[in-house]
Amino acid sequence: MTAMNTPVMIGLLIPFLGTALGSACVLFMKHKLDENLTKILSGFAAGVMVAASVWSLLVPAIEMSDRMGKFAFVPAVSGFCIGMLFLLFLDTFTPHMHIDHHVEGMKSSLGKYTMMVLAVTIHNIPEGMAVGVLYAGLIQNNAMISSSGAFALALGIAIQNFPEGAIISMPLYSEGLGRGRSFLYGMLSGIVEPIAGAVTILLASLMVPVLPYLLSFAAGAMIYVVVEELVPEMSSGKHSDRATLAFMLGFALMMVLDVALG
Numbered sequence: 001m002t003a004m005n006t007p008v009m010i011g012l013l014i015p016f017l018g019t020a021l022g023s024a025c026v027l028f029m030k031h032k033l034d035e036n037l038t039k040i041l042s043g044f045a046a047g048v049m050v051a052a053s054v055w056s057l058l059v060p061a062i063e064m065s066d067r068m069g070k071f072a073f074v075p076a077v078s079g080f081c082i083g084m085l086f087l088l089f090l091d092t093f094t095p096h097m098h099i100d101h102h103v104e105g106m107k108s109s110l111g112k113y114t115m116m117v118l119a120v121t122i123h124n125i126p127e128g129m130a131v132g133v134l135y136a137g138l139i140q141n142n143a144m145i146s147s148s149g150a151f152a153l154a155l156g157i158a159i160q161n162f163p164e165g166a167i168i169s170m171p172l173y174s175e176g177l178g179r180g181r182s183f184l185y186g187m188l189s190g191i192v193e194p195i196a197g198a199v200t201i202l203l204a205s206l207m208v209p210v211l212p213y214l215l216s217f218a219a220g221a222m223i224y225v226v227v228e229e230l231v232p233e234m235s236s237g238k239h240s241d242r243a244t245l246a247f248m249l250g251f252a253l254m255m256v257l258d259v260a261l262g
Contacts, residue, residue, distance in 0.1 A: 004128055005139075007137070007223065008135045008201070008255070010150055011057070011131060011135055011150055011154050012131060012135065012154070012193075012194040012197040012201075013199060014155060014157075015124075015131060015154055015158045015193045015194070016126065016158040016159055016191060016193050018157065018158030018159060018162045018190070019162070019164065019165040019186070019190025019193070020165065020187045020190065020224070021162055021188075022161060022162035022166040022167075022169075022180075022186070023165035023169040023183050023184075023185075023186030023187045023189075024165075024183055024187075025169065025170060025223070026166070026173045026179055026183050026186065027180075027183055033165070036239055036242065037053065037163075038233065039233065039234050039236075039237075039239065039242060039243040039246075040165070040234075040242055041162060041163055042046075042230045042233040042234040042243060043230070043242070043244060043245070044156075044159055044161070044246040044247065044249060044250040045159040045230055045245065045249060046160075046230035046247050046250070047141040047156075047251035047253075048153070048155065048156030049156045049157070049222045049225065049226050049230070049250075049255035050155070050251060051152075051250070051255055052140055052149060052152055052222065053218075053219040053223050053226075053258070054061060055149060055183025055254070055255070056145065056146070056150065056153055057082065057130070057133075057134070057153075057218050057219035057222070058216055059077050059078065059217070060137070060145050060212075060215055060218045061075055061126065061146035061211075061213070061219070062075075062076045062140070063144045064142070064144055064199050064211060064212045064215075065212050066198075071170025075110050075192070075210075075216060076078075076215075076219075076256040078213065078216070079212065079214065079215065080216045080219050080220040082217055082219060082220060083126070083216065083218060083219060083220020083221040084220040084223060084224045085220075086126065086220070086221065086222035087123070087126060087220070088224065090122055090123055091228070098191045117168055117185055117189050120164060120168060120189045121188075121190075121192055122195075124161075124189065124190055124192050124193045125192050125193075125196045126196075126217075126221035127157050127193055127222070127225070128193030128195065128197040129196050129197065129200045129214075129217075129218060130153065130157070130218030130221060130222055130223070131150065131154045132197030132201045132218075132219050133146070133195070133200055133204070133211070133214045133215055134149065134150035134153060134201030134215075134218075135197065135201055136200060136204030136211075137204075138150055139204075141211065149257065150258040151257070152253070152254045153222075156250065157193070159250075159262040160225070160229075161190055161193075161231060165187065165189070165190065166186070168185065168189055169182040169185065169186030169227055170198050172185055172186070177237065182202070193233040200214075209218075234246070
C-alpha cells in the first residue's frame with residue numbers, strides 16, 4: 001500500500017473544493033452563473049487540462065516505456081483511446097454531462113435533477129483517478145512526474161468543477177429544495193473525486209508495470225471532457241474570444257508550472 005502525506009491529500013481535495021465552492025453559489029445567488037464568467041472558466045480549465053494531458057500524462061507515459069524502443073508509443077496510444085472510449089461509454093449509458101443544456105427543457109421534477117447529480121458523480125470518478133495517478137507516481141519517486149504538474153492538473157479540474165457545482169445546486173433550489181440541501185447535493189457530487197484518487201494511489205503500488213497505461217488513460221479521460229464539455233461551453237454564443245484567451249492563459253500557465261518548475 002502507498003502512504004499519503006499532507007501535500008498529496010491536499011492535492012486530492014482540490015478538485016472537490018472546486019465543486020463545493022461552485023455549489024455554494026446557491027447560498028447567496030438567486031440566478032445562474034454569469035454566462036461570460038462560465039465561458040472564461042471553461043476556457044481556462046480547458047487550456048490547463050490539455051497541457052496537463054500532454055506534459056503530465058502522455059509524455060511521461062511514453063518516456064516510461066522507452067524500453068519498448070520503437071513501440072514506446074503503444075501504452076500511451078492504447079491507454080489514451082481506452083480513456084476516451086470509457087468516458088464515451090459513460091455518456092452513452094448515463095444522463096449526459098451537458099447539464100445546463102437540459103435544465104430549461106426539463107419538467108418540474110426533482111427526480112430528473114437527482115439523475116443529473118448521479119450522472120455528474122459518475123463522470124467525476126475518472127477525474128479523481130487522473131489526479132490520483134499523478135500523485136501515485138510522485139509518491140513512488142517517478143522522475144517523469146512533477147509535483148507542479150500534479151497540482152496544476154488538480155487545479156484545472158477544480159476550475160472546471162466550479163460551474164458544474166453551481167449548475168447542479170441552483171436548479172435544485174429553483175425546484176423548491178432548500179438552499180442547504182441544494183448545496184449539499186451539489187457538493188456531494190464531487191466527493192467521489194478524492195475517494196477515487198485515494199483508491200488509485202493505494203492500488204498504484206500493485207500496478208507499477210501498467211502505470212504508463214494508467215497515465216494515458218487519465219489523459220484520454222481529460223481530453224474527452226475538454227472536447228465534449230469545455231470546448232462547446234466556451235465557444236457557444238457571443239464573446240467566445242474571451243474564452244479563447246482564457247484557454248491560452250491556462251495552457252501557458254500549465255506549461256510554465258510543468259516544464260519550467262517541474
